[in-house]
Amino acid sequence: MKTIQHFVDGKTFSGNSNRTGKVYNPATGDQSAEVKLASTKDVNDAVANAKKSFEEWSNKPPLQRARIMFKFKELIEKYSDELTKIIVAEHGKVYEDAKGSLKRGLEVVEYACGIPQLLKGEFTENVGANVDSWSMRQPLGVCAGITPFNFPAMVPMWMFPMAIACGNSFILKPSEKDPSCSIRLAELLKDAGLPDGVFNVVNGDKESVDAIINNKDIQAVSFVGSTPIAKYIYENCAKNEKRVQALGGAKNHCVVMPDCDLDQAVNGLMGAAYGSAGERCMAQSVAVAVGGVGDKLVELLSKKVEALKVGPGMDKESEMGPLVTKEHLEKVKGYVDIGVKEGAKLIVDGRNFKIQGYEKGFYIGGCLFDYVTKDMRIYKEEIFGPVLSVVRAKNFDEALELVNNHEFGNGVSIFTRDGDTGRTFYNKAKIGMVGINIPIPVPMAFHSFGGWKRSLFGDQHMHGPEGVRFYTKLKTITSRWPSGLRSDPEFVMPTMK
Ligand code: NAD
Helix, strand or coil: CEEECEEECCEEECCCCCCEEEEEECCCCEEEEEEECCCHHHHHHHHHHHHHHHHHHHHCCHHHHHHHHHHHHHHHHHCHHHHHHHHHHHHCCCHHHHHHHHHHHHHHHHHHCCHHHHCCCEEEEEEECCEEEEEEEEECCEEEEECCCCCCCHHHHHHHHHHHHCCCEEEEECCCCCCHHHHHHHHHHHHCCCCCCCEEECCCCHHHHHHHHHCCCEEEEEEECCHHHHHHHHHHHHHCCCEEEEECCCCEEEEECCCCCHHHHHHHHHHHHHHHHHCCCCCEEEEEEECCCHHHHHHHHHHHHHCCCECCCCCCCCCECCCCCHHHHHHHHHHHHHHHHHCCEEEECCCCCCCCCCCCCCCCCCEEEECCCCCCHHHHCCCCCCEEEEEEECCHHHHHHHHHHCCEECEEEEECCCHHHHHHHHHHCCCCEEEECCCCCCCCCCCCECCEECCEECCCCECHHHHHHHCEEEEEEEEECCCCCCCCCCCCCCCCC
C-alpha cells in the first residue's frame, strides 16, 4: 500500500507519527493509499523550518518572487493532465470538471504573477511642510492553510500563491481524503525555483489542525470547510491572536422568475446542482420557483435528472461522478430519507443507483425534491450531494426573504429577463456572491471569493485584492529630512497650521 508522506523543507518528510488515514478511489470503492497523519511535533518542526525560510524569502524583491510564480504557472500547464488525473482518482469528480477546477486555481497563480504591481504602496508628498508620508504592505511570516476535500487543487491555490507571492512562507494542511494533489503542487513549486521551506505540506486530521491553531509562530490561518469547523478555527485562532479567515458551508438558492428563459435556467440549475455531484460550496441546492413557474420547472428538471449520466470520473461519457467516501454517500442518502419523512415530494430518487463493474463505488443518482418548505431539515442543512430541492414562492419578495433568512450566505443567483428585478435582487440579497442569469457566480481570480453570514467568519475574502490585504500588514511611514533649520521641542499634537 502506497503511503503519502508530508513535504517539508523541499523534500519528503515522514515525521514521527505512526497514525495514518485511508485514501480511496471513489469510482471503485477501493483503498488506493494511506496518508500520514501528522503529530503536533511534526507540525511544529515544519513551522520552525518555514520560519527560518521566511527571513530570506521575504527579502527577495517581489519581481523575483513573481518570476517563480510564472515558472510555476508554466509547470501547472505542462502537468495539467497528470494533476487532473490525481484529482479524479482521489476525489471522484469527472475529468473535465477536475481540469476546470485546476484552471480556476491556475488563474490565482496568474494573478499572483502581478505581485510587484499589487504590492505598490501609496505616497503623499508634503503631508506637512517638507514632510512626506507613504504606506506599504509587508508580509506576515508563516501562514497556514487548512482545506476541504472538494477542491484539492483550487482551494489550496486560492491561498498559497497569494501568500507566497506576498513574501510569506506557508504550511498547507490539505484534506486527508485527497492529499496527493497538494504534494505534487509542492514538488512543482520546488521545480519552479521556490526555495526549500517556503511552501510545506503537512497531512493530518484534528491533531495537526490544533497544532496549527496553537503554534505561536503561525501568524495567519486561512480555512475552508464546513461551518462548525470554520467557527472553531475562527474562535481559537482569534484567541491565539492570529489573523484568520474561515470560510464555511453553504445552501445556495437559485431564484427562477416566471419571465426567465426557462431552458437557460434549467440548464444552469442542472450544472450547478449536479456538477461535481453537488460537492461544491457554490452548488445550487435550492431552486425557488416564483409565481406559476414551478410545475413547468419541475417537469423539465425531472427529465434531465433522470437522464443524468453517472459514472467513473475518467469515463468521457460521465456527467457526474461518485461521492468522495462511503460515509459521505450514507450521509447524503440519509438526507433523502429525511426529506421523504418530512413530507417533501421525491420526484427523482437516485438512492438505489448501481453501475455495473463498479458495484463498490460511492455512487448515487441525481435526486430531485418538490414542495420543500423552509422548516424542513433538507432545506435548512447543507447536504453536499446531488440533491436539489424545489421550494415554491408566491412572488419575488417571498423568494428574497427566503434567501435572506437562511443562515448561510455564500452564493445565490436569479434567472430573469427583467433588469429591475435583477438589480433589486443583487442590491438586496444578503449574500457574498450573486449571479444574474449566471448559475455559479464564482468570482475570477482578480476579484475575491467569499460568503456572508455563517458562510464566512472573518473580514477578508480569498484571493484577488482581499488576498493581498489578508497576507500583508500595512505600515505607514512619515519622514522629514531637516535641511539646516532645527526646530525646538514641541509638546502639542502636530497638526497642519
Ligand atoms: P470539513 O470541515 O470536514 O474539513 C475541512 C478541513 O478541516 C479538513 O482539512 C479537515 O481535516 C479539517 N477538520 C475536519 N474535522 C476537524 C475537526 N474536528 N477539528 C479540526 N479540523 C478538522 O469539510 P470537508 O468535508 O472537507 O469539505 C466540505 C465542506 O467545505 C462543505 O461544508 C463545503 O460547503 C465547505 N466548503 C466551503 C467553501 C467556501 O468557499 N465557503 C469551499 C469549499 C468547501
